[in-house]
Amino acid sequence: MKLAHLPLRVSIGAFILNSGLGKRNLEGGAAEGLHGMAVGAVPQLSRLEPARFAKLLSYTEVALGAALLAPFVPAPLVGLGLTALGAGLVQLYLKTPGMREAGSLRPTQQGIGLAKDSWLLGAGLTLVLEGFTHGRRSL
Known part of the structure; x- marks a missing residue:
């Protein structure tokens, strides 16, 4: 891990890891609410039961958060994961009434929380692009 990536990866990694750990035991109405919002943005997710969706999302966030915190995981690789998560959250923001x-x-007042997640997409793309441009001259 490059020293310059440390603040970005630690702050985002800890946040995402905590989010995933918080979703480990979601059931009932909480899982249904989370699933319902996701289905509104990605209708194919309706094939998953709400509790299963919450578990899969939890596992995904834990894995991504841990990968961001692990210094041996290459920046472009964690950047791809972060870009995917960020793109999904931006899609959720754009498609949720x-x-x-x-x-x-x-954003409306209700949309500010989701609109803020666009920074995850930007951070992910930064890590991916840095991997492609590493060692090349800047513009």
Whole structure:
């Protein structure tokens, strides 16, 4: 891990790891609510039962958070995982009714939490792109 990546990877990795650990035992209404929002953005997820979806999301977040914290996992690889998670959250923001002001990308008060997740997409793309440009001259 490059020293310059340390603040980014530790802060995001700890946050995502904690989020995944918090979803480990979701059941009932909590799992249904999480699943319902996800299905609104990605209808194919309706094939999964809510509790199963919550478990899979938990495992995914724990694995990604741990990979971000592990210094031996290459930046482009964790960047791909972070980009996928960030893209999914941005899709959730864009497709969930009431998250954006009408005809705009600007978030409503309810959408601010999801809109903020766009930073995950940016951080993931930064790690991926840095891997492609490592050792090359800057523009």
